[in-house]
Amino acid sequence: MGLIVAGVSHHTASLGLRERLMVGPSDTDAAARRLLAAAHAREIVLLSTCNRTEVYAVEGEADPVPAIWNDFSTLLGEDVAPFGYVRRDRDAVSHLFRVTAGADSMILGEAQIHGQVRDAWERSRGASGAVLSRLFQTALMVGGRIRNETGIGRGAASTSSAAVQLASKIFGSLNGRHAMVLGAGEMAELALECLVREGVRTAVVANRTHEHALALAERYRAQALHYDECWARLADVDLLICSTAAPHAIVGVEHVVGSLKERGDRPLCILDIAVPRDVDPAVGALSNVFLYDLDDLRTVATANIERRRDEMPAVEEVIAPEVEKYWEWLAGLAAVPVLRTFRTEMDRLREAELAEAMRKLEHLSPRDREAIEHFSRALMNKFLHEPSVRLRAAAANGRGLGVVDALRYLFDLRAADASSADGAADTSSTEER
Amino acid sequence: MLVIAHAIAITCYLLAAGLAATPFARPIAAPVRGVIALLSASVAVHLAALLAYTWQFGEPPLTGLGPALSSAAFLVAVTLLAVEALAREVSLTLVTAPLAALVTVGALASTLSPGPAAASAGALWLHLHIALSLLGFAAFATAAASGAMYLLERRELKSRRFGAIFRFFPPLETLDRVNHLAIVCGWIALTLGTALAVGYSLVYADADQLKVIWGVTAWLAITALTVGRVVAGWQAARAAIWSSAFFVAVITLYVAFRAIGPRSGEFL
Numbered sequence: 044m045g046l047i048v049a050g051v052s053h054h055t056a057s058l059g060l061r062e063r064l065m066v067g068p069s070d071t072d073a074a075a076r077r078l079l080a081a082a083h084a085r086e087i088v089l090l091s092t093c094n095r096t097e098v099y100a101v102e103g104e105a106d107p108v109p110a111i112w113n114d115f116s117t118l119l120g121e122d123v124a125p126f127g128y129v130r131r132d133r134d135a136v137s138h139l140f141r142v143t144a145g146a147d148s149m150i151l152g153e154a155q156i157h158g159q160v161r162d163a164w165e166r167s168r169g170a171s172g173a174v175l176s177r178l179f180q181t182a183l184m185v186g187g188r189i190r191n192e193t194g195i196g197r198g199a200a201s202t203s204s205a206a207v208q209l210a211s212k213i214f215g216s217l218n219g220r221h222a223m224v225l226g227a228g229e230m231a232e233l234a235l236e237c238l239v240r241e242g243v244r245t246a247v248v249a250n251r252t253h254e255h256a257l258a259l260a261e262r263y264r265a266q267a268l269h270y271d272e273c274w275a276r277l278a279d280v281d282l283l284i285c286s287t288a289a290p291h292a293i294v295g296v297e298h299v300v301g302s303l304k305e306r307g308d309r310p311l312c313i314l315d316i317a318v319p320r321d322v323d324p325a326v327g328a329l330s331n332v333f334l335y336d337l338d339d340l341r342t343v344a345t346a347n348i349e350r351r352r353d354e355m356p357a358v359e360e361v362i363a364p365e366v367e368k369y370w371e372w373l374a375g376l377a378a379v380p381v382l383r384t385f386r387t388e389m390d391r392l393r394e395a396e397l398a399e400a401m402r403k404l405e406h407l408s409p410r411d412r413e414a415i416e417h418f419s420r421a422l423m424n425k426f427l428h429e430p431s432v433r434l435r436a437a438a439a440n441g442r443g444l445g446v447v448d449a450l451r452y453l454f455d456l457r458a459a460d461a462s463s464a465d466g467a468a469d470t471s472s473t474e475e476r
Numbered sequence: 477m478l479v480i481a482h483a484i485a486i487t488c489y490l491l492a493a494g495l496a497a498t499p500f501a502r503p504i505a506a507p508v509r510g511v512i513a514l515l516s517a518s519v520a521v522h523l524a525a526l527l528a529y530t531w532q533f534g535e536p537p538l539t540g541l542g543p544a545l546s547s548a549a550f551l552v553a554v555t556l557l558a559v560e561a562l563a564r565e566v567s568l569t570l571v572t573a574p575l576a577a578l579v580t581v582g583a584l585a586s587t588l589s590p591g592p593a594a595a596s597a598g599a600l601w602l603h604l605h606i607a608l609s610l611l612g613f614a615a616f617a618t619a620a621a622s623g624a625m626y627l628l629e630r631r632e633l634k635s636r637r638f639g640a641i642f643r644f645f646p647p648l649e650t651l652d653r654v655n656h657l658a659i660v661c662g663w664i665a666l667t668l669g670t671a672l673a674v675g676y677s678l679v680y681a682d683a684d685q686l687k688v689i690w691g692v693t694a695w696l697a698i699t700a701l702t703v704g705r706v707v708a709g710w711q712a713a714r715a716a717i718w719s720s721a722f723f724v725a726v727i728t729l730y731v732a733f734r735a736i737g738p739r740s741g742e743f744l
Contacts, residue, residue: 194502198643212633215647308712310648331712333633343638357502 046174046373048135049111049127050090050097053149056126058093063119066091068166075170078114082107086172088179090142090163092156094149099139101174137366139178143186145195146358152195152351157186174376178369185365193357198347203237205343206314209335210282213312218242223273223280224265225294226287227255230316234284235263243282249273250287274298278305283313285321294322299329306331316340374447378434381447384456386427393423478532481525482546482584488518489553489577496569499644506644511566515557515573522550522580533590535599538606540591542583547607549579551614559618559654565646568654571621601676609669609691615662616698620723622654623716630713648712655715656705663702670695686733693729697722 051064066074066089075089078098086101096115100107108129115123130138138147143160145152164171164179171179190196199208207217214220222243224231227250238246246265250256253269260267268276277283277299285294299311308331315322315336327334397419401412430450437446450456492514496506526547529537537543553576560566629645632638645651670691677688701719704710710718 197505209633211647212629212642213648215649307709308714310712327634335636339636339638342636346638 045102045132046135046178047100047102047107047129047131048097048138049100049108049129050095051115051123051126051128052095052097052147054147055128060119060126061093061096064091064096064115064123065093066096068162071163071166072169075167078107078111079170081114082110086175087170088164088167088175089170090160092159095142095147097142099135099175099178101172133366133370136178136369137362139182140185140362140365141358143182144189144358144362145186146189146355150200151348152197152200152354154190154196157183157190160186174373177372181365181369185362189358189361192361194354195351195358198343198350200344200348200351202316202337202340202344203233205340205347206234206284206316206335207237207241208343209314209333209340210312213310213333214281216242217282219244220281221247221279222282222284223247223249223268223276224259225249225273225283225285225321226317227252227259228286228288231284231286232259232262234286234314234316235259235265238282238284239263239265247273247276247280274301277302277311281309281312283311285313285315286317287321289317289321290319292319292321292323294326296323296325296329299326299332303329303331314340374437377447378437381450381456382431382434385450385454386431388454388456389423389427393419478525478528478588479584481521481528482580482588485518485522485525486577486580486584488514488521489573489580492518492569493573493577496566496573500640506566508560508564508566511569512557512561515553515560515569518573518576519550519553519557522546522553526550529588535590536603536607537588537590538603538610540587540589542586542588543590544583544606544610545579545586546583546588548610548613549576549583551610552576552579552617555611555614555618555658559658563646563650563654565650567645568618568621568625571625572618575617575621601672601680605669605672605676607669608665608672612662612664612666612669612698613694615658615665616694616719616723616726619655619658619662619701619719622651622658623719623723626651626655626716627713627720630716652712652715655719656711659698659701659705659715659719663698666695666698686737690726690729690733694726697726 051061053061056064071089071091074091075087078084078089078100079087082098082100083103083105084100084107085103088099090097090099098107098111100111112122112124112127115127139160141147143157145154145156148156160179161183164176164183168176199205210217217238218241220243222238224235224238224246227248231248231250235246235248246260246263247268248256248260248265249268249270249272250259251270253267256267256270259265283294287293294313294315299313302311310331310333313322313326313332313334315334318337320336322334322336324334326332397416400415401407404412404415407415434446434450492511495514496511498506526537529543529546537547552572556568556572556576560568625645626648629641629648629651632641633648673687673691701710701715701722704718705715
């Protein structure tokens with residue numbers, strides 16, 4: 044039986060629906076075990092992020108998809124199937140590789156998913172086994188390779204990260220820099236949060252309503268200034284972020300020019316994220332002043348996303364051979380128990396026919412009986428030798444699953460190897476179910 | 477052998493520059509290890525060529541135009557390699573590796589043989605002067621290259637063009653720091669080199685007028701830059717503009733002196 048992924052993602056379901064299906068990190072193990080039992084699967088890994096909830100399963104004797112949909116529908120309180128998708132076998136493998144590389148993410152190429160996949164695998168270890176462990180290990184390796192070898196993760200893809208990218212192009216690291224935020228609204232708070240995360244040394248908040256500036260500054264251990272005082276501090280600042288609700292430009296050439304002499308040659312980066320703009324565009328023409336507005340940030344982010352999209356063929360080039368490599372491994376793994384079942388079944392037939400023949404040949408001496416039994420064994424071994432060798436060879440060169448399927452179909456081997464002691468996977472195609 | 481080794485070094489410099497330019501063809505980072513490996517190979521081959529020269533002529537490749545240019549190119553490449561290996565940043569290769577290749581081509585185009593012999597007692601003095609001066613020029617070239625890159629990137633950033641230069645050049649701050657460090661190191665080396673030259677000409681031989689003019693001009697240029705950076709607080713665009721302009725002026729003066737100078741086989 045095969046490898047399956049069933050789930051919902053940002054491609055198929057709304058945020059509200061995804062939120063209701065999301066499984067928290069502490070609940071992942073229990074949920075994976077519950078699904079393992081309900082779906083009668085051999086292995087399960089549950090991947091749940093804000094953008095997707097997916098179940099990776101190695102099938103047992105039955106198709107696990109109905110049980111997975113049933114579980115999801117119970118959580119959701121409505122039928123989940125219309126919002127879900129199922130990928131099987133190779134498609135499931137390449138899907139996970141794409142997910143891990145960020146190639147299936149809402150923001151193409153985002154890096155967070157790599158860690159989320161690793162966490163999901165680690166948290167589901169109680170329900171996973173050799174097949175999925177190998178799959179997730181490979182996916183993490185492939186994801187890493189894709190990030191290194193292609194441009195899918197290059198450049199900022201959101202306006203906030205574009206702002207950081209722009210400032211970093213001037214200053215290198217923002218760590219230890221001095222920043223000032225004009226305004227105390229929602230955007231100003233986001234900017235301040237971003238600056239603190241990037242390690243700016245001192246952040247100053249200035250607003251016409253000083254109480255708002257104080258409240259915001261307190262939340263982020265910044266310093267609040269009265270609006271009128273901020274121009275005197277401009278000479279110390281590397282990065283000025285403007286995000287006020289003023290209906291006209293509040294930062295003019297005269298404000299900046301005053302600080303330029305004191306600043307010497309030090310660059311000043313101004314990010315004007317207000318609409319309407321807070322900064323007179325003429326400020327951008329001043330020497331050592333780099334002025335960017337919201338359109339510039341969007342241009343940077345959009346261009347980066349476009350370039351990431353252009354990298355998709357390169358991503359697929361990395362994924363395709365890795366899927367085949369994994370599949371070859373899986374096929375090799377599948378060949379062993381099927382071969383064992385095949386021989387056992389043939390031996391059972393041989394013994395039955397031999398017993399029948401011996402009943403008719405009761406007059407034979409024990410020595411003759413032994414000779415006939417030996418003959419039957421030798422004949423069977425001769426017959427089975429070539430198919431066994433060829434099956435192993437097919438598994439080794441990646442054609443194992445097709446031959447295994449044919450063998451099972453021709454000799455009606457069913458799932459007799461399902462409980463093989465080594466836990467090896469059985470991977471017959473879905474058509475046989 | 478000498479020519480072949482130099483030709484291999486030139487090829488490696490150009491390949492390193494080509495590899496560093498990968499991001500302009502595809503939106504991926506330049507392969508830092510690959511570029512540094514290629515640069516290391518170039519430097520190793522170039523060093524082998526210089527050692528072979530020393531073995532062949534019994535003196536270091538410092539006197540004579542060809543050997544001096546080859547040593548200068550080698551020192552430019554070594555400086556580049558050191559800066560990039562420390563910073564794990566290879567975009568400077570785009571400018572500096574072709575510069576090293578160009579100077580090496582100049583060395584090959586000249587004769588790869590020693591210049592007039594130095595007074596035997598002062599040979600060490602002379603060789604030290606040349607080595608330090610070449611090191612100073614290598615640092616000066618690095619400062620000019622980082623300055624030129626700074627100006628190019630600054631122009632892109634000011635005009636809000638977010639193309640390949642925006643994505644793959646190092647931050648302005650990094651280029652500015654490289655420029656500062658290179659100017660200070662270059663000034664120390666050129667000052668020592670010039671002092672040795674003055675001492676050598678006073679003790680052993682009169683110096684050529686052209687040599688003196690050019691040497692003093694170069695030293696004044698880098699001294700002005702050092703004073704500007706360290707004392708007057710120049711940085712960013714101002715430092716970048718002056719370091720590039722001074723370097724171009726010094727090289728132009730050299731070419732002019734070469735054109736009007738009497739001896740073709742010497743550095744000047």
